Amino acid sequence: MIEILTNYNDVLIEGFINTLIASLIALVISLIIGTLLGIFQVSTNKLLAGIANFYVQLFLNIPLLIIVLFFYVVFPMFFVGVNGFTAGIIGLTIYTSAFIAETVRAGILGVPNGQMEAGLSTGLTYGDTMRYIILPQAIKIVIPPLGNQFINLVKNSSVLAMVAGLDLMYYGDLIASETFNTFDTYIIVALFYLIITLPLTYLMQYVERRLAAND
């Protein structure tokens, strides 16, 4: 196990950095898109809600691998060329956005109806009530499941390996097939994933505690 670490440390670290970058980019963008979609889903505007619902239902129910493969092989045939790394990030973002949208929607619906009614009856507009009353409460409900989505995102980034995305899993596969030491290789790869996911878990727990302390 030590030989694999010493012989392949450069590719493992390159893979680790690529996984980290892919996860971070996908996390930030999908958080923005997902939150907007979640708000649109509960919006009173029929068109916005319709579009958001369509998007969420579509990508919630398609395997991530198919979305990523689509951007890797089909997209370049008709539009611009994207490499495996970019195709992976696009796929991850689109897929995770749908899950974050569902989480945000559930959070907003989790705030008692009376809050919205109270806001509106004091003369606030729908938008203001949403922004100042509903969303601050929804965030607290949403943080724990959102943390799970982030961790899933990091783990799902291993899909990049399928489209030569040069991530941790891609190099893991190559090392395993070169050394025939599948077991040790994947244990090392798993440990590298833990380096990302464990601190993320603790960060989310910390945020959760801080928000709870404000109650």
Next chain:
Amino acid sequence: MKIMKKRPLLFLLLLPIIWLSACTSGQVANQDITERIAVASTPEIIWGVKADTNLFGLYNIAKGEIEGFDIDIAKALTEEITGSADNAEFVEVTSKTRIPLIKNGNIDAIIATMTISEERKKQVDFSDVYFAAGQSLLVPNDSAIQSIEDLNADTTVLAVKGSTSAQNIREHAPEANILELENYSEAFTALQSGQGDAMTTDNAILLGIIDENPGYRLAGAPFTDEPYGIAINHGQENFLNEVNKALDTIIENGTYAEIFTKWFPEEEVPELN
């Protein structure tokens, strides 16, 4: 077992790992295959074969079975060893799963376009050569690439994970970029969508792809000598000898030539041994 008291959770996490590593030395893998065949009422031989490789091992959806050169050779060998080709059982393997599957005894032998190499001999034994393959490049008809010499820092070659083809490209064209994909169909799809300039693997497999997809050609002659062998687990010398003997027989009695011409009508039957 201090760790149990101090860190009970950590120990619990390690438990499945310890258990899994204990599993790798199973009983099945150590059983002598020849002995098993001799005593069994239906003497089955389980072959690990490819199911995604045209001409060698490809799943025929209409018939519901795998067909190809490897399959027919395996059937002919099974007939020589056990008396009936019906005793051949086939299990689908990939470049990644074939070694673990033979190590734990799930399959008796691998006949899956597997190149004989020194590195692999540490893991498994190989029979005599059953197909003389060599690595080549597949490019679109209008490509400027005519041979391996035309590969440079601006060209990207698509290979398949878990095969020796990427290493060979690094030797013969160290400048070229290499991307490794999951299987032949994904590598070829990536070539079609312009993710690379050429795809590389054994010539026979590339010929199978051209067979199905006009508009592509081989660029130059094969640049390696990579004979295919049948892989058998270490410690199965009796079975290995039987397979080699059966292979000699079918080469001598013309069965081999018949199977070869059936799958590669354009090619000349090679001299083996």
